[in-house]
Amino acid sequence: xxxxxxxxxxxxxxxxxxxxxxxxxxxxxxxxxxxxxxxxxxxxxxxxxxxxxxxxxxxxxxxxxxxxxxxxxxxxxxxxxxxxxxxxxxxxxxxxxxxxxxxxxxxxxxxxxxxxxxxxxxxxxxxxxxxxxxxxxxxxxxxxxxxxxxxxxxxxxxxxxxxxxxxxxxxxxxxxxxxxxxxxxxxxxxxxxxxxxxxxxxxxxxxxxxxxxxxxxxxxxxxxxxxxxxxxxxxxxxxxxxxxxxxxxxxxxxxxxxxxxxxxxxxxxxxxxxxxxxxxxxxxxxxxxxxxxxxxxxxxxxxxxxxxxxxxxxxxxxxxxxxxxxxxxxxxxxxxxxxxxxxxxxxxxxxxxxxxxxxxxxxxxxxxxxxxxxxxxxxxxxxxxxxxxxxxxxxxxxxxxxxxxxxxxxxxxxxxxxxxxxxxxxxxxxxxxxxxxxxxxxxxxxxxxxxxxxxxxxxxxxxxxxxxxxxxxxxxxxxxxxxxxxxxxxxxxxxxxxxxxxxxxxxxxxxxxxxxxxxxxxxxxxxxxxxxxxxxxxxxxxxxxxxxxxxxxxxxxxxxxxxxxxxxxxxxxxxxxxxxxxxxxxxxxxxxxxxxxxxxxxxxxxxxxxxxxxxxxxxxxxxxx
Numbered sequence: 001x002x003x004x005x006x007x008x009x010x011x012x013x014x015x016x017x018x019x020x021x022x023x024x025x026x027x028x029x030x031x032x033x034x035x036x037x038x039x040x041x042x043x044x045x046x047x048x049x050x051x052x053x054x055x056x057x058x059x060x061x062x063x064x065x066x067x068x069x070x071x072x073x074x075x076x077x078x079x080x081x082x083x084x085x086x087x088x089x090x091x092x093x094x095x096x097x098x099x100x101x102x103x104x105x106x107x108x109x110x111x112x113x114x115x116x117x118x119x120x121x122x123x124x125x126x127x128x129x130x131x132x133x134x135x136x137x138x139x140x141x142x143x144x145x146x147x148x149x150x151x152x153x154x155x156x157x158x159x160x161x162x163x164x165x166x167x168x169x170x171x172x173x174x175x176x177x178x179x180x181x182x183x184x185x186x187x188x189x190x191x192x193x194x195x196x197x198x199x200x201x202x203x204x205x206x207x208x209x210x211x212x213x214x215x216x217x218x219x220x221x222x223x224x225x226x227x228x229x230x231x232x233x234x235x236x237x238x239x240x241x242x243x244x245x246x247x248x249x250x251x252x253x254x255x256x257x258x259x260x261x262x263x264x265x266x267x268x269x270x271x272x273x274x275x276x277x278x279x280x281x282x283x284x285x286x287x288x289x290x291x292x293x294x295x296x297x298x299x300x301x302x303x304x305x306x307x308x309x310x311x312x313x314x315x316x317x318x319x320x321x322x323x324x325x326x327x328x329x330x331x332x333x334x335x336x337x338x339x340x341x342x343x344x345x346x347x348x349x350x351x352x353x354x355x356x357x358x359x360x361x362x363x364x365x366x367x368x369x370x371x372x373x374x375x376x377x378x379x380x381x382x383x384x385x386x387x388x389x390x391x392x393x394x395x396x397x398x399x400x401x402x403x404x405x406x407x408x409x410x411x412x413x414x415x416x417x418x419x420x421x422x423x424x425x426x427x428x429x430x431x432x433x434x435x436x437x438x439x440x441x442x443x444x445x446x447x448x449x450x451x452x453x454x455x456x457x458x459x460x461x462x463x464x465x466x467x468x469x470x471x472x473x474x475x476x477x478x479x480x481x482x483x484x485x486x487x488x489x490x491x492x493x494x495x496x497x498x499x500x501x502x503x504x505x506x507x508x509x510x511x512x513x514x515x516x517x518x519x520x521x522x523x524x525x526x527x528x529x530x531x532x533x534x535x536x537x538x539x540x541x542x543x544x545x546x547x548x549x550x551x552x553x554x555x556x557x558x559x560x561x562x563x564x565x566x567x568x569x570x571x572x573x574x575x576x577x578x579x580x581x582x583x584x585x586x587x588x589x590x591x592x593x594x595x596x597x598x599x600x601x602x603x604x605x606x607x608x609x610x611x612x613x614x615x616x617x618x619x620x621x622x623x624x625x
Contacts, residue, residue, distance in 0.1 A: 019050045020093055021057060027092055028084045034061040041121055045109035051095040052107045056122060059129055063328045067617040068138060068298055069128040072104070073097045081579075104129065114139070128619050134328060137302035138620050141331065142338075144305040148189035148314070149340045149372060156185050156214050161353055164213045167246050168206045172356075179357035180375040181207035184315055185214060186350040190373035191293075192317045193336055195391060196565065196591045197382020200317050201234065204289055205241035205256070207315070209249035211287060222285040223258035226295040226325075228508045228515025230563050232535070234258040234291045260508075261290070261300055265307055277307040286312055292563055293318035298329025298618075321395055322588045323559060324616065334620040336374055339367075346370035382565065383594045384412040390597070394587045399607035406599070406606075414598040415606070420572045421470035430570055430600065433460050434480055434554075435487045437568075442488055442500035445523040450532030450539055453521040457502055461566040462555040463589045465581055471574035473555045480554040497522050497529040497544045504553035504560070512546055517560060519553055558589045569593035573601025576608035583613045 017025055017035045024030040038057035042048065059070050076094035095103070104110045104124050111120040111132065123135045130138075161182070169178040177199055184190045184207045192207075194200050204223075212219050223238060225231040238256040245253060264283070266276030277283050288308065290296065293316040296304075308314060316332060324330040351358070351370055358366055368374040390413050393402045406415035418425040437460035444452035462480065466472035484491045492498050501522040505514045513535050514520075520533035522544065530541045531550075558571075571589045574581055586609040590597050599606065 020054045021050070024054065024057070024092060027088060029081050029089060029092065030057050030061055031064070034058070034064070041109055045107075045121070047107055047109055049103050049107060051100050051103045052109065054095070055100065055104060055129055056109070059122065059131055062617060063131060063134065065616075066324065066326075066328055066330070066614070068134045068328050069130040069617050069619060071617055072101055072124075072127055072129055075100075101127070126619065128617070134298060135619075137298050138618060140302045141298070141305055141335075142620055144308075145189055145335060145338065146341050149187070149344050151188050153186065153188050153313075155349060158349060158353065160214065161185060161210065164210050164249075165353070168209055168249065174357050174360045176357065176375055176377050176379070177203040177206065179354050179369060180377070181210045182350050182354040182357070183369055183373050183375055184313070185210055186347040187313075187373040188311075189314050190316075190375070191332070191336060192315065192375055192377065193320055193332075194377030195319050195321065198377035198379060200377060201237040201291070202241045202244075203377065204291075204315070204317060205238060205245060205253065208256075208287065208289070209245055209253050211313070212252040213249065215286075217252040219286045220284060221253075221256070221287045221289070222264055222283065223256055223289050223291065224261045224264045225258055225291045226261055226300070227292070227517060227563075228260055229505075229517035230292040230295070231258040231260050232515055232518070233563060258291070261296065261304060264288075265303060275303055275307070278303070279306050281307075282309045283307045283312070285309070287315065288312060289315045289317060291317045293332040294320055294322045294330075295325050295562065296329075296331055297325040297327035298331055298620075299327065300325075301329070301331045319591075321584065322591075323562060323584045324614065326559065328616075329618065329620075330614070330616040331620065334618055336368075336376075337621045338372070339622075340371035340373075344371045383591070384596075386410040386412045387590065387593055387597055391587060391591050394583060394590060394610055397583060397610060397613065399610040402610050403603060403607065412593075412596045414596070416598065416600045417603050418600065419575075419602055420600040425600075427600075430462075430598070431483050433568060433570065433598075434462065435483060436460075438480075438484050438500070439488055441502065441521060442491065445500040445521055445532075448524045448526075450521065450523050450541060453500075453523055453532055454519075454534060454539070457519060457521055458564075458566050460568040460570070461561070461564075461592070462570045462572065463558050463561055463592065464555055464572045465558055465574050465578065465585055467557055471572055471578070473557050476555040476572060477552060481552075484554075494529075499524045499529060502553045503531060503547070503550045504556070505547075505550055507549035509548060512542060514542075514547075517563070519564075520550075558585050561592050562588060564592060565594055566592055567594050568596045568598075570598045570600060573599065573605040573609065576602065576604040578605075581605060581609045581612065583610055586610065 021035045021038060025035050034057040037060045038053045041056050042053055062070050081089050105112050109120055110122040110124050111117045112124050114125060121132055123130045123132045165178060169175055180192045180203050192200055192203055223234055225234050235258045242250055242253050242256055268274050268276055318332050320333040320336045390405060393405050437456055441453050441456035444456055462476055464473045464476055468474055499522055503520045505516055505518040508515050518533060520531050522529050523532050529544050531544050531547055533540050569592050
C-alpha cells in the first residue's frame, strides 16, 4: 500500500482539511471530528478566517477531553497533547493571542460577551472561547449558585437547632460533620466534600434529620446519584445511617431511597439531555441531595438546577479530588473553589451555633463554610492511616513527598518500582494475591455460597489506567485468566458461565435491577450456574440467561472503580508519557483500598502522575455574573 493510500485509510485524518486545520490534524493535536465540526461551521457561517476555524476545532477538542472552553491566551501549546511531545506542539503555527482574539471578536460565528447575539455557535467571554450551549449551561449553574448563596433562608429556631445537634452529635470536640449540618440548616445551597470513608452519608442522614426537625417533619426529600450503581450504594448507606439515628429523628426522616439523576428528572423519549422536569415543570422536592457529585457533568448539573423549585435546598456530596465526569465539566471541583459573591453576609446564627466546630478550620475554610456553604470532611474512618497519608501526599502534588513516603516500609502500602509490562518484572507477589483471593472465590462459588463468593470478590482488585494494550484491563484480564487456569484445577473449563466467573454489569438493566458497574459471581446452584449479586443490600441469585450486558471482571479500569471499595488494591501504572496518568487517577485508585494498596510502576510514572493534575478549562471556578 502506498503512503498516500495509507493516509486515506487513516480515520484520524481529515483529508479535505487545509491550512492550520490540516497541519494540527496531521500533528495529532486535532482529531478528525474536531476538524469536521470546524469545517461545518465554515460552511454555515461563511467564514474563511483560518485562525477562527482553528479556535473552533480546539474548542470541540476541549469538550471531548472534558473542558468547557479554551483560554485563548493560554492556547498556544507548551505542553504535550494526546501523546504529542511538548516541543512538537510548541512548533506548530499558533496564532499570536492578541491577533487571534481580534479575529474572533470580528467573526460572524462568534458572539462576544454575555450580551452578544444568541444565534452564534461560539461565544468569547473574558478571553474564554466556548461552544455557546456550554457557556449557557455554565451561566445557568453560576447564576443559581450565586443567587442561592445570597438568598436568606428562614431563620431556624436556635434553641431547637441546639437541642437537635446535641441529640444527633455527641462529641464535644470540633466536628466537621456537625458543622456541615449547621451550614445546611442556614443555607439554600451547600456542599459536603470529603474523601472515601469520611462519613459523608452519615452526615447527610443527620443533616436531613436536623432539617426535618426544624420543619416539624414532612419535608419532601430526594436522594440522587449520577449512576444506577451509585444510587443503589447510596440507598444502602442512607438506610444504614438512618437506622443509627435516635428514634424520633429516624421516624421523621423515614425510609430514604435514591434514584439516578436521569430518573429523578424524568426520561424524555428521544432526548438525551432534555427531561420532563425543567423550569416549566419543577421538581416537587423541598430538599435534593446529590451524591458522587464529582461524576456529574456540566450539562446534567445545568438540567438539575433548572428544574429546582426557587425555595428548594440543594446539597451536593462528593470528593472533588476524584476523577471528574467522563463528559465535559468538573462542576463539583469548580463549585468547591468558587468563592461566594462579595455581598453575601455570613449567617451569624450559624456562626454562633458552630463556634466550637469552627475552631480547627483555617480562615479560608471558615469563609468557605459560612459564606459559600462548603464544608470539607477530613477524618477518614474507612482505610488505614498509611493509606490516608499516601492519599494526602498525592493531593499535595509533591512528587518527592510521595516517593519519600513509598521508600519507607509501611504495613498497608507497597511500591514496586518496575515496568509492569516488562517480562523481566517479578510479579510473584501480585500473582499470589490474585490467586489467593480467586481460590477463595471459586471455593465459595462451587459450594453455592453467594455471600462468601461476593466477599471474596472484593478482597483484591487489580486496577488499570488503560483499557487496551500491555497496561490495560483487557491484557491484564487475560494474564490473570492464565494464572488462575494454572493454579486452580478445572478453572474456566465449563463454558461461558463457568462457576467462579467474576462478573461486572456494563449497562443498566431495570428489569432485573442491576446497574452499570455492579459486580457479581457465577455460583453453583444444585448443579446449575446462577449469578449472585447484591441488590439494595440483599443477596439475589439470578438465572444467567437473564443477564444481558455483563463482562468478566478480573481487572478494572480506575474510572469504573469509582464508588467501590476493596480490601486490597493493586494498581498498574502506564508509562510516564501516558496522557491518562494523572493525579486524580492515582488518588482515586489509592483510595479504593481499605487495608492495603500496591502500586506497580516506575518512579518516573509515579512522579508524572502526582505532578499532572487534570486541567479542565472553565469559567465556573472564578467568574462572576
